[in-house]
Amino acid sequence: MTSDAPAEGMTASKSQLAYEWLRDRIVSHRFTPGYRLVLSQLAAELGVSTVPVREAVRRLEAEGLVTYEKNVGAQVALVDEGEYVTTMQTLAVVEGAATGFSAPLLTNEDVSKAREINQRMRDSLEHFDPRRFTELNEEFHKALFLHCPNEHLIDLVHRGWSRLRMLRSSTFSFVPGRAVESVTEHDELVDLIENKADPIEIELAARRHRTATLDAMLTFQHAHD
C-alpha cells in the first residue's frame, strides 16, 4: 500500500508537507496540466528550501501526476484524451478483479453496508452534486472489494482513482444521465454477490459497469463535436 499520509501524531517532514501541498493543488485543479513547477518558486511559497520540494516533485512524478525533464524541470502532467480512456480501462480491469476476489469473502453485513451506500447515492440524485456522487461511488466500490486479500491490486485501484481525479473532477458532471444507470447497476452487482454468483461473473460485471461509464462518456463527447 502506498502511504500518502504520515503516521498520526508524528510531525510530518517538510518534504511530506510539500508533497501533500502540491498533490492537493494538482488534484483540485488549482495547478492545471502543463503548469510549470519551478522548485525555487514553490520552495519560497512553502517557506522551505528547494531540497524537500524536489523530493516531493519526484515522488509525484513516480505517481504519474507530474512529468519531469532533466535539467529543464517539472510540470503538471499533460494528458491527451487517450489518457482518460486507458486509465478507465485499466481501472475497470483491476477494480473488477479486486471485486471478484473479495466477493466470496463478504459477509451479509458488508453487503447491507454496500446497499446502504448505494441508497444514499440514489437519494443524492435529487440534489445532484457530481463531486459528492463520485465520492459516494468510490465508497461503494471500496465496500465491495473490502476483503480482497491482494494488497497490490487494491493499491492499483487507489492509484487509478487518484489519476482519475486528476483527469476529471467527476465523470458524472459530464454525463449526468449516467448516474441513474450507475445506481441501478450497483444494485445488480450487489445482487450477484448476494446470490454467491461465480466470482468471474461478478468480476466481469464490475468491469462492464465501469466500462459502461467510460462508453457513456465517449458517446456523449462524440455527440458534442
Place this chain on the structure above:
Amino acid sequence: MTSDAPAEGMTASKSQLAYEWLRDRIVSHRFTPGYRLVLSQLAAELGVSTVPVREAVRRLEAEGLVTYEKNVGAQVALVDEGEYVTTMQTLAVVEGAATGFSAPLLTNEDVSKAREINQRMRDSLEHFDPRRFTELNEEFHKALFLHCPNEHLIDLVHRGWSRLRMLRSSTFSFVPGRAVESVTEHDELVDLIENKADPIEIELAARRHRTATLDAMLTFQHAHD
C-alpha cells in the same frame, strides 16, 4: 510508461546512476531483502554526495523495491511469502487483460513470431537453464500483448515482472517440471488467438496460465516442508 533508462547520448545524472546502480544490486540479489541502505555509505561507494543517493532511494521506494522509515532509513524490501503470491496474482490479472486487448490486433506474422519463441523455449528444455527460460518466457508474452493499446496496462505488467525478478530469480528453478507444461499451455494460448477466439476467453486462458505456475510453485513448496 516508466522510464528506467536515460535517453541515449545524454550524460546520465548522478541520481540516475545511483538509481541504476542500486536497482541492479537489488534485482540481482547482491543486496538481499533486509539489507540496510545507509545513505552516507552508498554515497561514499559511488563517489557522490548523499543527495542524489537519497533521491534514488526514494524512487526505489515508490517502486516498492525498498521500504523507508522516516528518520530511520531505508532497507531492501522484506517480502513475506504472501508477497510473491499477490504479485503473481496481480500479474495474472493485468497480463491476462493486456493479452486479451492485444489478441484481436495481432497479425499472422506476430503469431508465428510468438510460436517461434515458444519453439526456442521447447528446444531449451534439453539443457535447462531457468534464468534463460524465464527470459524467453517474458519475450513470448511480450510478443502476445504487443499490440495492447493500453500503455498503462503494459506498464503494470512490466512493473510486475520487475517485482517478480526481485522476489525470485526464476520460478522455474524451484519447479522445473512446470516448464514443460508451460510450453504446452503457450501453444494452446496461441491456438486460441489464431482461431480468433473471444478476447475474454483468451484473457482468462492467459490468466489461468500464470495462475497455474503460481499453484505449481505453492504445491511444490507445501510438499517440501
Place this chain on the structure above:
DNA sequence: AGATATGGCATCGTATACGATTCTGCGGCA
C-alpha cells in the same frame, strides 16, 4: 534578410554543512 554565434539569465543538480532525530550501551537506582 536569414541563419548562426554569443552572452546572460533562469533553473536545475549536487556538494557541503549542520541541526534534528533515533538508536545504543552504560551507569545509577529500586
Place this chain on the structure above:
DNA sequence: TGCCGCAGAATCGTATACGATGCCATATCT
C-alpha cells in the same frame, strides 16, 4: 537483578552555496 534514564554516536532532514545546463534575446556574419 532488572528497569529507567541519559550521554554519545550514527544517521537522517534540510538549508545554503555554487557549478552545470538549457533557453532566449541580441549581435554578427554571409
